[in-house]
Amino acid sequence: GTSLPNLDVEELDVPAVPSGLVQGVTATEIKVGNTASKTGVFGAVGVPFSAAIKAVFDAYNAREDVIQKINYITYDDATDPSIGQTNVKKLVEEDKVFALVGHVGTGTVGATLPYLLENHIPMVYAATGINQLYFGDTPGNPIFAVQPIYKTDGRIAYARAINEKLFGANGDQKLASDAKVGVLYTNDDAGKSIAAGIIEEAKNQKRENDLIVMSFLTDTTESVVKSMMAKNPDVIIVAGNQAPFNEALIALDDQGSKTPVITSYVNTNASTITVQEYGFDVYGSAWIDIVDPEGTAGFAQSYWDFANLMIASGNAQYAANAFAMAGYVAANVFLSGLQRVEGELTFETFIQAMEAGPIDVPMGGEIDFSDGKRWGIASMALSKLVYTAESVGDNPATADVVETDFVTPASHAFVKVAGIQSLDEIYGR
Amino acid sequence: MAFFIDIVISGILQSAPLALATFAIVLIFRTSFTTNFAQGMVGTVAAFVVTYLLMPSPDLTGLLPTPTFFQYLIAILAGVVVSFFISMLIDVLIFRNSKFISPVGKQIVTMGVVLIITGLLPIVFGILDRSLPRIGSNLSREGVGAFFYFFVDLFAKINIRVGLHTMISFFLSASLLTILFVMLRFTKWGLGVRATASNEKVASMMGVNTKFITAMSWAIAGGLGAIAAILISSSKNTFGNVTTYFMISIQVQAFFSAILGGFSTFYGPVIGAVIFAVLNNLFGVYFNPWGTTVLYLTIMAIVLVKPLGLFGKKIAKKV
Amino acid sequence: MVDYGIVKAIKKINMEVKKGSIVAILGANGAGKTTLIKSISGAVKVQSGQILLNGEAIQNKDPYKIAQKQVLQSPEGRMILRGLTVEDNLLVGAYSIKSTKKEVEVDGVKTTIKLSKKKRVAQLLDVVYGYFPVLKERKKQQASTLSGGEQQMLAIGRALMGDPELLLLDEPSLGLAPLIVRDIFNIISKIRDEGKSILIVEQNAYQTLKIADYAYVLELGKIKMEGKALTLLNNDELINAYLGEKK
Amino acid sequence: MMNLNEKILARDTRRMARLEKKIKFYELEEKDQSNKINRLKNRINQLDERATKRSSNIQSETLLRINAVKEKLQNETSLTEIEKLQKELSVFEDKETAVNDEHHLISLSHVTMKFGGLRAVDDLSFSVKKGEIFGLIGPNGAGKTTVFNCMTQFYKSTEGNIYYTDKFGDVHNLNDFKVHQIIDLGIARTFQNVELVWELSILDNLLVGAHSLFTASFFDQLFHTPKLKKEERLLREKALTILESLQLLAYKDLIPYGLPYGILKKIELARVLMTNPRLIILDEPAAGLNDQETMELAKTIKEIRQTYDVTIILVEHDMGLVMDICDRICAMSFGQRLAVGTPKEIQSNEQVQTAYLGGECRECTRN
Amino acid sequence: MKNIMTILKQKLKNPLYQFIGFGFLLLLIPIFSSFISVTILDAFAKTLIFFIVALGFALLIGYGGLASLGTSSFIAIGTFVTYAALDEFNLPFILTLVLGIVIALLVGSIFGIVSLRIEGMYLAIVTLGLSEIMIELFKNFDDYTGGVSGTTSSAIKLFGTSLNSNQTLILVIVSVVIAMLLTYNLINSPMGRALLSIKNNDSAAQAMGISVIKYRLLAFVVSTVYAVIGGILYMGYVRFSMGSTWGLAISLNILAAVVVGGAKSIWGVLLGTFMIFGLDLMVFKGIDFLKESKWANLSFVFSGLLIILVTMYYPNGLVGLINQIKFKLKKIKLERQAGKKS
Ligand SMILES: Nc1ncnc2c1ncn2[C@@H]1O[C@H](COP(=O)(O)OP(=O)(O)OP(=O)(O)O)[C@@H](O)[C@H]1O
Numbered sequence A: 001g002t003s004l005p006n007l008d009v010e011e012l013d014v015p016a017v018p019s020g021l022v023q024g025v026t027a028t029e030i031k032v033g034n035t036a037s038k039t040g041v042f043g044a045v046g047v048p049f050s051a052a053i054k055a056v057f058d059a060y061n062a063r064e065d066v067i068q069k070i071n072y073i074t075y076d077d078a079t080d081p082s083i084g085q086t087n088v089k090k091l092v093e094e095d096k097v098f099a100l101v102g103h104v105g106t107g108t109v110g111a112t113l114p115y116l117l118e119n120h121i122p123m124v125y126a127a128t129g130i131n132q133l134y135f136g137d138t139p140g141n142p143i144f145a146v147q148p149i150y151k152t153d154g155r156i157a158y159a160r161a162i163n164e165k166l167f168g169a170n171g172d173q174k175l176a177s178d179a180k181v182g183v184l185y186t187n188d189d190a191g192k193s194i195a196a197g198i199i200e201e202a203k204n205q206k207r208e209n210d211l212i213v214m215s216f217l218t219d220t221t222e223s224v225v226k227s228m229m230a231k232n233p234d235v236i237i238v239a240g241n242q243a244p245f246n247e248a249l250i251a252l253d254d255q256g257s258k259t260p261v262i263t264s265y266v267n268t269n270a271s272t273i274t275v276q277e278y279g280f281d282v283y284g285s286a287w288i289d290i291v292d293p294e295g296t297a298g299f300a301q302s303y304w305d306f307a308n309l310m311i312a313s314g315n316a317q318y319a320a321n322a323f324a325m326a327g328y329v330a331a332n333v334f335l336s337g338l339q340r341v342e343g344e345l346t347f348e349t350f351i352q353a354m355e356a357g358p359i360d361v362p363m364g365g366e367i368d369f370s371d372g373k374r375w376g377i378a379s380m381a382l383s384k385l386v387y388t389a390e391s392v393g394d395n396p397a398t399a400d401v402v403e404t405d406f407v408t409p410a411s412h413a414f415v416k417v418a419g420i421q422s423l424d425e426i427y428g429r
Numbered sequence B: 001m002a003f004f005i006d007i008v009i010s011g012i013l014q015s016a017p018l019a020l021a022t023f024a025i026v027l028i029f030r031t032s033f034t035t036n037f038a039q040g041m042v043g044t045v046a047a048f049v050v051t052y053l054l055m056p057s058p059d060l061t062g063l064l065p066t067p068t069f070f071q072y073l074i075a076i077l078a079g080v081v082v083s084f085f086i087s088m089l090i091d092v093l094i095f096r097n098s099k100f101i102s103p104v105g106k107q108i109v110t111m112g113v114v115l116i117i118t119g120l121l122p123i124v125f126g127i128l129d130r131s132l133p134r135i136g137s138n139l140s141r142e143g144v145g146a147f148f149y150f151f152v153d154l155f156a157k158i159n160i161r162v163g164l165h166t167m168i169s170f171f172l173s174a175s176l177l178t179i180l181f182v183m184l185r186f187t188k189w190g191l192g193v194r195a196t197a198s199n200e201k202v203a204s205m206m207g208v209n210t211k212f213i214t215a216m217s218w219a220i221a222g223g224l225g226a227i228a229a230i231l232i233s234s235s236k237n238t239f240g241n242v243t244t245y246f247m248i249s250i251q252v253q254a255f256f257s258a259i260l261g262g263f264s265t266f267y268g269p270v271i272g273a274v275i276f277a278v279l280n281n282l283f284g285v286y287f288n289p290w291g292t293t294v295l296y297l298t299i300m301a302i303v304l305v306k307p308l309g310l311f312g313k314k315i316a317k318k319v
Numbered sequence C: 001m002v003d004y005g006i007v008k009a010i011k012k013i014n015m016e017v018k019k020g021s022i023v024a025i026l027g028a029n030g031a032g033k034t035t036l037i038k039s040i041s042g043a044v045k046v047q048s049g050q051i052l053l054n055g056e057a058i059q060n061k062d063p064y065k066i067a068q069k070q071v072l073q074s075p076e077g078r079m080i081l082r083g084l085t086v087e088d089n090l091l092v093g094a095y096s097i098k099s100t101k102k103e104v105e106v107d108g109v110k111t112t113i114k115l116s117k118k119k120r121v122a123q124l125l126d127v128v129y130g131y132f133p134v135l136k137e138r139k140k141q142q143a144s145t146l147s148g149g150e151q152q153m154l155a156i157g158r159a160l161m162g163d164p165e166l167l168l169l170d171e172p173s174l175g176l177a178p179l180i181v182r183d184i185f186n187i188i189s190k191i192r193d194e195g196k197s198i199l200i201v202e203q204n205a206y207q208t209l210k211i212a213d214y215a216y217v218l219e220l221g222k223i224k225m226e227g228k229a230l231t232l233l234n235n236d237e238l239i240n241a242y243l244g245e246k247k
Numbered sequence D: 001m002m003n004l005n006e007k008i009l010a011r012d013t014r015r016m017a018r019l020e021k022k023i024k025f026y027e028l029e030e031k032d033q034s035n036k037i038n039r040l041k042n043r044i045n046q047l048d049e050r051a052t053k054r055s056s057n058i059q060s061e062t063l064l065r066i067n068a069v070k071e072k073l074q075n076e077t078s079l080t081e082i083e084k085l086q087k088e089l090s091v092f093e094d095k096e097t098a099v100n101d102e103h104h105l106i107s108l109s110h111v112t113m114k115f116g117g118l119r120a121v122d123d124l125s126f127s128v129k130k131g132e133i134f135g136l137i138g139p140n141g142a143g144k145t146t147v148f149n150c151m152t153q154f155y156k157s158t159e160g161n162i163y164y165t166d167k168f169g170d171v172h173n174l175n176d177f178k179v180h181q182i183i184d185l186g187i188a189r190t191f192q193n194v195e196l197v198w199e200l201s202i203l204d205n206l207l208v209g210a211h212s213l214f215t216a217s218f219f220d221q222l223f224h225t226p227k228l229k230k231e232e233r234l235l236r237e238k239a240l241t242i243l244e245s246l247q248l249l250a251y252k253d254l255i256p257y258g259l260p261y262g263i264l265k266k267i268e269l270a271r272v273l274m275t276n277p278r279l280i281i282l283d284e285p286a287a288g289l290n291d292q293e294t295m296e297l298a299k300t301i302k303e304i305r306q307t308y309d310v311t312i313i314l315v316e317h318d319m320g321l322v323m324d325i326c327d328r329i330c331a332m333s334f335g336q337r338l339a340v341g342t343p344k345e346i347q348s349n350e351q352v353q354t355a356y357l358g359g360e361c362r363e364c365t366r367n
Numbered sequence E: 001m002k003n004i005m006t007i008l009k010q011k012l013k014n015p016l017y018q019f020i021g022f023g024f025l026l027l028l029i030p031i032f033s034s035f036i037s038v039t040i041l042d043a044f045a046k047t048l049i050f051f052i053v054a055l056g057f058a059l060l061i062g063y064g065g066l067a068s069l070g071t072s073s074f075i076a077i078g079t080f081v082t083y084a085a086l087d088e089f090n091l092p093f094i095l096t097l098v099l100g101i102v103i104a105l106l107v108g109s110i111f112g113i114v115s116l117r118i119e120g121m122y123l124a125i126v127t128l129g130l131s132e133i134m135i136e137l138f139k140n141f142d143d144y145t146g147g148v149s150g151t152t153s154s155a156i157k158l159f160g161t162s163l164n165s166n167q168t169l170i171l172v173i174v175s176v177v178i179a180m181l182l183t184y185n186l187i188n189s190p191m192g193r194a195l196l197s198i199k200n201n202d203s204a205a206q207a208m209g210i211s212v213i214k215y216r217l218l219a220f221v222v223s224t225v226y227a228v229i230g231g232i233l234y235m236g237y238v239r240f241s242m243g244s245t246w247g248l249a250i251s252l253n254i255l256a257a258v259v260v261g262g263a264k265s266i267w268g269v270l271l272g273t274f275m276i277f278g279l280d281l282m283v284f285k286g287i288d289f290l291k292e293s294k295w296a297n298l299s300f301v302f303s304g305l306l307i308i309l310v311t312m313y314y315p316n317g318l319v320g321l322i323n324q325i326k327f328k329l330k331k332i333k334l335e336r337q338a339g340k341k342s
């Protein structure tokens, strides 16, 4: 059934920033910190994520022109929100950090948002996309989510599905107005929230009756896919993290599906897609774009900046890690804000600086907090999964990938098929 | 109807690794009277060992290792051996030396083992998740492959699409289980297991080498757990399909299968596993998204009616 | 054959079971009789002293190793294997039966008769079923549902299934009807006559002393008295102190 | 209708039992509690009146039934039907006798217990008088323990009824009670294989025996109100008295584990005495005792009957004991009754001789 | 002065006074909270809250012999009841408590009814299933649970003021003492003995008039009430709860705490809870060496080893250790006295 409850965005008061108040800043030092899951279920997320942040700050501190060095403190919360909360309290009350940079985990972020707001502690980048991070326009709000919010992600995916001239007849037309859109979602934070966005958008378009929404689990993937295929959708949106997404792809392929698939930005990363030549097209939203046909080995310079930093800082094993990229973005967005601060660094000046105008996101587009916009990245590109074999020649992205000491030749990649666009732009409004 | 049959049959085929895991749990339950929470973890170690042998450092670009069928087989064998001995060690080092622990205490001990392995895995194999390709992804249609492809094609003819991996894991599990059942039924080991299960002390007094029986049972369970873990993780053919925690849900499912079938026989739990897998698939489709809930409610209802499981026999207490 | 000495429940006991004899142990409740039996069969550890079986020290060995030396017991409290059927219980008793080779002279020609394990077990099973026909009737019944006396028969039968060289019986007549008690004592005598040794703990002192060759009386874990069974039977001191008035 | 009457009767009886327990506690107190006691006694009387009415209702119903069956019997021609009806008739008549016989305590009426194909108890009837020591003997597997289990509702008998006359003179069918309710009627038992609580000290084991005597509610227990403390104290004293009388005082703080078998059997007996029983059921009380100890036990059992004014039913294979202390004996074999009678009669009964005693009866010569 | 000391000593022999004394000792923590690191403070609070849950659970398993793995979902219910009561219905705290207990009675009865037919290990697994279902429900009833992303709640209001975390800690400590007192009373009552006898030997129990059904239900309900109250306090202190975190791991940890500590002793349970929850939160997470990513996992290894060793060598729990130490001390004391005399 399609009876997915619509997640309500939590109404949180955003207190005004008291001017002058500041902690963690001295003439020679700015203290920042974060808590991340370094052990426990999401251990594999927190470790590379924090390592990248540390690498960026170390590089920054190494610069001679930097007087106020960044003192980065990071704690492990073992994927337990309540420990994450304790860590945040410790950071704020005992370590007296100036800001949180790179806040990891749905639970921890959810648990600490009220506290952060209450204490006016700026938070830059949340490694989750829960809907609580969506505030709309709230000037002075110290929360700066960067990553797209899951719900937005879902809305964009749906908008792409019905607007792009890709999924209709012959693959070069829009979907018919009565075409069916299948949604396969996982029953976790990402899956459910993305699905909620899809349903909301379908309702906005008065096409919710053409939605086929089904949830799947690891061990029911195959039968749910069978059932979905029996209903003949024209396009399938897969809402879920990497692992279930891959499972869905494999199941679809095993069952001989030919229906194109669209997925969340979470999965639009060549390094987390299993290499397999699927019998159908795979699309995904993207806010990070590391592919550049002109770049070295087919990757954009911004990617190489990241990769080289990781290698230089002794983290070569994370040179293609998506979570490390996220940490890299987090640290850089914070630094961009910092550099804009004019005069003395206080909470007020920092927030003003962050809101001063769009900030460039490394490897991605830009994020705009001006006028109090707090909805994460709301514009994304659409990419398509291509294979080396088919792309040689007309797809320079992967044409002459060379082997380096840490990257084996990419046999596949996501290639942009539609530029970074907001919902309005997608609809052509 | 065709759809229904499709789901039932593919459910049965998919249940094979679960059946192995369930059998392993029951084997240990019967000899040591504990539900072994470490069962899944021991299997996980094997999966890590296999990934390590196939690809010592995890690949960064999402390429899964591409071993040949026989390379893969040898790596699996190594993994199974490792789990075999780890599991045996658990019995020899811990359980043999703690005769006075209550069943619940034993459960706690296995939990301790889970913690130790959980802690050691990232230290030994690194923090990043690792990957296993599907078994048979490189298998040609000649030789060994012909056998499996024959069945894949056979099913395809009646419009039931099953992957090669599923087919391989089904045959592997089914033959292992058959061997074990034959052993239990026709060798002294079987009687020893049953006697040990009933009362270890008395069995020992009657000349049953209960130490050997339990150690072997643990070892075999470890090996089975390893195979189950490898089959399950690799079935996903996904980057990062081998993580520290991936067996937890399977383990819970195996417990439930055992409960469903009843701990008092060996065949019961295996059938329980098949039923579990089939119902899981059916409910996942027909009660979406409440499949899991309905599944557990159903099992609960069955267990309430038959507290000892579908095939359970009560050991009567006579006063 | 058995040399002995432990502290706590039983202390510094020296005793001996000669091959082919019945030795009885008598004593009040809590005297340590059961503990004695258990320490021979390895079910409890002895803290000091030695237990020799045919000259080999067996104290503190694993019970199954002792059982494999054909020392089998019918324990106190029956301890039947509850979930198993009657027949399975008996088969467990025969767990360490091995195939045998016997040399026989037939018409001056020596031939070895080989008995496979299976046949041996089948033979023993027949013998036990012969002793206790009830068990045969109930062979597919879950052992835990047997009546008290039937369980006792099962416990004894199970020990016999191991073809014991030394049979340890802890209160074998407990809960048995008079008719069966008589049978049991007959069986015990018969086994002795086959050259096997028996160590028996009994409350039924008169009947026990009648068939026993030698007897020990325990008190508080120590040997209070010992002697030929017939002598003890006529010992008034013993009778008065331990066995109640003479009937 | 019949069932309803019986159910209400059973419920009222349990209520009366509960009130009686309360009275016991008040009576034991130093303070004068006659007010409260009288109030409770009144209540009991009211209930008793009601119960008596129910009883007579039931009785007249029984009579009606008897007549109805008799009538049917006259017109019935089919032999199997006649057999059936005759059995039905005799079940009702047994009840009728139970009600009318003022010495009646407990009787089995055509009780059958089947396990699959096995008839462990087969159409067994006998009746026990108030104040008797009644023996139940028979070969191993004859069904003696099963009879006890049927009486105390551990097994629900497949067929037949078990009638019991309670303190107030009302007759109940025990099959209407659950296992744990049996004790409220004053029936307590020991087990063939010792069944004690291994984690509790001997004293606490006895207090478990007194469980049915406590009247403190859950909240009394939660907050340890004076009421609970008083009950605990009184029952503890009682337990100590009983332990002393059985020479078990030395063991009171030990747990039963590892104690000699004979002691364990005695502890079970002590626990039974804790329950204020009217009927004590003993399953092989002398097992594991030597001759000396058995003789002491015989004395104890007789004393118990005297001091506690109870009826005792026992199973035992030690013929000396049985013949010595029993007033009457029922011998059974293969679930069926062989004979009921005095020890002398039973000993000389040929069937019993062959089935159980084995021709000679050496130990019986003592009598 | 000396007099007072001896009186105090006398009184402290009574467990009830021990519990109250312990409560006063605990109160030092919130009083001196400004000198204590939040990590330690939070760890203390959470451990004490889990201690309350564990006490109820000890009754269930140590006395009733019923191993349930549904504990964490009861705690979760407590947290979500708190959220609903405080934020959705704006109920005062007392009513929250009442609501919690009523719901606990209901849910406890459901679990209890299941437990009537199923025994031992089976029960553990079946209750695990019930808790799986609960987690599914938590995920899907977004309105009261925040669904998959959890929900924050406002603070507990008592006497018109919102309690800050320090004040909530005081509330927790008071609850701990009450829980200890009540548990002590229950296990030293007919109910405690009845449960033990059902656990050991239900035939004997029934023959003595103990209704297995009644007491099993009672045990379940009581332990559920403890867990739900634990959940309410948890929400009061942590002020965030997410359905998916209340899974098997926490139930198992509670079980471990009780078994490792000694299910039949209140102090044992306290010790066990601190070992399982406290050590990790306070000590392991505080050791610098262990913060290093790869070695962070060593804390699991330590916990695991500790659990195994304790269970192996003290099968009846850490109380065994306490008693051993007590015994040794006594012996030393006696020896000294003897020495003095001679
Ligand atoms: N596991 C144990 N723990 C503590 N004491 C024990 C244990 N087993 C036996 N005992 C003690 O050792 C002594 C001897 O016990 P044992 O069972 O050997 O006596 P027994 O002569 O066989 O008595 P019975 O005739 O009653 O069977 C007893 O006092 C008993 O309390």
Ligand SMILES: Nc1ncnc2c1ncn2[C@@H]1O[C@H](COP(=O)(O)OP(=O)(O)OP(=O)(O)O)[C@@H](O)[C@H]1O
Pocket (backbone or CB within 6 Å): B316, B318, C138, C145, C146, C147, C148, C149, C150, C175, D115, D118, D120, D138, D139, D140, D141, D142, D143, D144, D145, D146, D147, D192
């Ligand atoms: N639950 C049961 N299931 C099957 N058979 C049973 C069950 N309980 C008892 N029996 C059988 O019923 C018969 C009678 O058993 P019961 O225990 O009543 O005998 P008993 O007269 O007490 O014998 P004993 O003197 O040996 O204790 C036995 O043959 C026994 O095997």
Ligand SMILES: CC(C)C[C@H](N)C(=O)O
Pocket (backbone or CB within 6 Å): A042, A045, A104, A105, A106, A107, A127, A128, A189, A190
């Ligand atoms: C992968 C993580 C950064 C986010 C994830 N959804 C979580 O629950 O924590």
Ligand SMILES: [Mg+2]
Pocket (backbone or CB within 6 Å): C033, C034, C035, C076, C170, D261
């Ligand atoms: Mg003994």
Ligand SMILES: [Mg+2]
Pocket (backbone or CB within 6 Å): C147, C148, C149, D144, D145, D146, D192, D283
């Ligand atoms: Mg009997």
